[in-house]
Amino acid sequence: MSHDKMMYVHPAPVRVWHWVNAAGFVLLILTGLQIRFAETFTFFTLEDAINIHNYVGFVVIGIYGLWVSYYFGTMKIKLYFPDLRTFIPDVIRQAKYYGYGIFIGEPNPHVMTPDNKFNAMQKKAYLGLMFVFLPAQMITGLFLWRVKKFEDYISLLGGLKIVDTVHVLLFFFFCAFMIVHFYLATLGHSATAHFKAMFTGYEEHH
Amino acid sequence: MNKKNQGNFLIWGAVVLVVLLACGRASLSYAIENTECMDCHGDESLSRLQSEGMKERLYVDFNKFKFSVHNLNSIGCVDCHADIVALNFDNEIPHPAALAPVNCSGCHTEEGDAYKDSVHKKAGGKGISIPCYACHDYHYITHLDSSSVYERENTFCLKCHNPGNYHDWLPQKDVHFSLVECAVCHAPDTSRHVSLRFFDFVQAKFLEGEEFLQALNTDYDGFMGLVDQNNDNVIDLDEFENMVLLLRQKDAIGTFHGEVVVELTPAVHHINKGKANRECEQCHNPNSAFFQQVQISLNKKDGSRAQYQVDRKVLESYYVNHFYALGGTRVRVLDKIGLVLIFGGISVVVVHLSARILTVPTRRRRSKDRRHK
Numbered sequence: 001m002s003h004d005k006m007m008y009v010h011p012a013p014v015r016v017w018h019w020v021n022a023a024g025f026v027l028l029i030l031t032g033l034q035i036r037f038a039e040t041f042t043f044f045t046l047e048d049a050i051n052i053h054n055y056v057g058f059v060v061i062g063i064y065g066l067w068v069s070y071y072f073g074t075m076k077i078k079l080y081f082p083d084l085r086t087f088i089p090d091v092i093r094q095a096k097y098y099g100y101g102i103f104i105g106e107p108n109p110h111v112m113t114p115d116n117k118f119n120a121m122q123k124k125a126y127l128g129l130m131f132v133f134l135p136a137q138m139i140t141g142l143f144l145w146r147v148k149k150f151e152d153y154i155s156l157l158g159g160l161k162i163v164d165t166v167h168v169l170l171f172f173f174f175c176a177f178m179i180v181h182f183y184l185a186t187l188g189h190s191a192t193a194h195f196k197a198m199f200t201g202y203e204e205h206h
Numbered sequence: 207m208n209k210k211n212q213g214n215f216l217i218w219g220a221v222v223l224v225v226l227l228a229c230g231r232a233s234l235s236y237a238i239e240n241t242e243c244m245d246c247h248g249d250e251s252l253s254r255l256q257s258e259g260m261k262e263r264l265y266v267d268f269n270k271f272k273f274s275v276h277n278l279n280s281i282g283c284v285d286c287h288a289d290i291v292a293l294n295f296d297n298e299i300p301h302p303a304a305l306a307p308v309n310c311s312g313c314h315t316e317e318g319d320a321y322k323d324s325v326h327k328k329a330g331g332k333g334i335s336i337p338c339y340a341c342h343d344y345h346y347i348t349h350l351d352s353s354s355v356y357e358r359e360n361t362f363c364l365k366c367h368n369p370g371n372y373h374d375w376l377p378q379k380d381v382h383f384s385l386v387e388c389a390v391c392h393a394p395d396t397s398r399h400v401s402l403r404f405f406d407f408v409q410a411k412f413l414e415g416e417e418f419l420q421a422l423n424t425d426y427d428g429f430m431g432l433v434d435q436n437n438d439n440v441i442d443l444d445e446f447e448n449m450v451l452l453l454r455q456k457d458a459i460g461t462f463h464g465e466v467v468v469e470l471t472p473a474v475h476h477i478n479k480g481k482a483n484r485e486c487e488q489c490h491n492p493n494s495a496f497f498q499q500v501q502i503s504l505n506k507k508d509g510s511r512a513q514y515q516v517d518r519k520v521l522e523s524y525y526v527n528h529f530y531a532l533g534g535t536r537v538r539v540l541d542k543i544g545l546v547l548i549f550g551g552i553s554v555v556v557v558h559l560s561a562r563i564l565t566v567p568t569r570r571r572r573s574k575d576r577r578h579k
Contacts, residue, residue, distance in 0.1 A: 035490075035532055035533060036532075036533050036536060036541075037533065038486070038487050038490050038491045038533045039487075039491045039492060039493055039533075045485075045486070045487075046485075046486035046487045046490055047375065047377070047486050050377045050486070050532075051377065054377070098558075102562070103561055103562060103565035103568065103569070104565065104568055104569060104572060105568070105569035105572045105573055145378075146378065147378055147381045148378070148380040148381050148384070155528075158527060159461065159524075159527030159528045160527065160528055160529070160530045161524055161526075161527045161528075161530050161537065162524075162527065164530055164532075164536075164537075165537060165540060168536075168540050168544070169540060169543065169544075171544075172540075172543065172544035172547040172548060173547055175544070175547070175548050175551070176547040176548050176550060176551030177551070179548070179551040179552055179555060180551045180554055180555060183554075183555040183558070183559065
C-alpha cells in the first residue's frame with residue numbers, strides 16, 4: 001500500500017468526537033434500555049443506570065460542542081450540505097448503487113475526497129442527525145434530567161409525557177441507526193477499512 | 207300513714223334520691239358544653255406563663271374548631287380533656303390548672319399501636335417527646351383525604367424535616383417531593399394510590415370537587431353513573447377518554463395531574479429509620495404495586511373526598527400528561543414503535559448482507575470478465 005494512495009479525511013477533532021460519541025451512545029443505549037425496561041434489564045441498579053445516563057448524556061452534549069466548534073470554526077460544515085442542483089440525481093444514483101450496483105460489483109458512484117467525504121445519502125442523513133435529531137435528543141434529555149427546573153418549557157411542549165415520547169422515539173431511532181451505521185461501515189473496500197480510517201484519519205483511495 | 211306504708215315510702219324515697227343524685231352527678235359532667243369552655247378560651251388574650259417563662263396561648267378559635275373533624279363528629283372539649291369533670295366558676299380557673307395530656311390513643315387505638323414502634327415515638331428516649339398533636343395540631347384537625355401532597359407534607363413532615371438535606375442520592379428529588387408523599391416510601395406497610403385531579407387551563411387552577419362535577423353537570427352520586435358506562439365501578443381508558451371529551455364539550459379544558467399518596471390508615475404512623483424504600487425499581491416498573499390503585503379524587507367541603515376507581519392503563523395514556531413515573535407508567539405503544547424501528551434496522555442489515563453473500567459469485571464472475579477484457 002503506497003502512501004500516496006492514502007487520503008486524510010478524518011481530522012483528529014472529528015475522530016475524537018466520533019469515538020467519544022460512539023462510546024457515549026453505547027452507554028446511553030444500555031442505560032436507557034434499563035431505565036425504560038427496568039423490569040427486564042438489570043445491567044446496573046436503576047439508580048446507577050440513571051446516574052450513568054445523566055453523566056454520559058452531558059459528555060455527549062459536551063463533545064457535540066467540540067464537533068460544532070470544529071466544523072463551524074473551520075467552515076468544513078459545508079461537507080454536510082448537499083449541492084441542491086445535483087442532490088436528487090446524486091441520491092438516486094447512490095440508492096441504485098446500494099440497492100443493486102454493490103451486488104454486481106459496480107464501483108461506488110461517490111468518490112471520497114477530504115472536501116467531499118459524504119455521498120448524497122450520507123449528507124441528507126447526517127444533516128438531519130446532527131442538526132435536528134441529536135439536538136432534539138439532547139434538549140429533551142436535558143429537560144428530563146431536571147423536570148422541575150425546566151417545567152415551564154416542558155409545559156409549553158405539552159407535558160412531561162410528550163417530551164418523554166420525543167426522547168424515547170429518538171432513542172429507538174438511534175438504536176436502529178447504530179445497527180445500520182455499523183453495517184454500512186463494513187461496506188468499504190474491505191470490511192474493516194472505514195473502521196481503521198476512523199482511528200487513523202486516513203482512508204485508502206481506490 | 208301506717209308503719210308499713212311509712213317504710214315503703216322511705217325505701218322508695220331513698221331509691222328516687224339515689225337515682226336523682228346519680229342523674230345529677232351525670233348531668234354535672236355532661237353539662238359542660240363547648241360554649242362554656244369558649245367563655246374563657248374564646249378570649250384571644252387568654253394565656254398562661256410556663257415554668258420556662260414562656261407564654262402559652264390558651265385561645266381556641268371556635269370558628270375553626272367548628273370545622274374540625276372532631277366537632278363534626280360531635281366530640282366535645284371534655285371528651286378529650288377527660289379529666290375535667292366539673293367547672294367551678296367560684297375559682298379563678300374553673301378546672302384544675304394542670305390537665306393531663308390528651309390521650310388520643312384512647313379512641314385511636316390502632317394508630318396508637320402503630321405509633322408505639324415508630325421512630326417518632328422512639329425519639330422520646332432522646333429527651334424529646336413527639337405527641338400526636340405535634341404533627342396533627344390541637345383543635346383544628348381536618349380530613350386529609352383530599353389534600354394534595356404539598357398540603358399533606360406541609361402540614362406534617364415539613365414542620366420538622368427538611369427533606370432537601372437528606373435525599374442527595376435520589377435523582378430529581380424535587381420532583382419526587384412534589385409528586386410523592388413522604389410516607390409512600392417512609393411507611394412501607396401502607397397501601398398507596400395515584401390520586402388524579404383535574405387542572406383547568408382556563409382558570410389556571412385545580413378544580414374543586416363540586417366545580418369539576420358542575421362542569422360535567424352531575425353530582426357526587428351521579429358521577430359514576432355518567433362516566434362508568436359498563437357499570438363495573440372502574441373508569442377504564444375508553445370511559446376516561448369519553449369523560450375528557452365531555453369536559454371539553456363543556457368548555458373545561460385541562461389535564462389530569464397525578465400524585466402518589468398513602469391511604470390514611472393507622473399503618474401510616476409506623477415510620478422507622480432505615481426502613482424506607484430506596485429501591486427505584488420498586489416504583490419505576492410497570493408491575494409496581496404503587497400504580498395498581500388509581501383514583502379520581504374529588505374533594506368535598508368538609509375536607510373529605512369522594513374517590514372513583516380508574517383503570518391504571520389511564521396512567522399510560524396521554525390524558526395524564528404531567529404525571530410520568532419513568533418506566534413505570536410508560537406509553538406502551540412507543541415500545542411497539544421502538545421494536546419496529548430496531549427490527550427494521552436489523553432487517554435492512556440482514557437482507558442487504560444476505561444479498562451481498564448470495565451475489566458473491568456474480569461479482570467474482572464480473573471481476574474475472576473485466577480482467578479478461
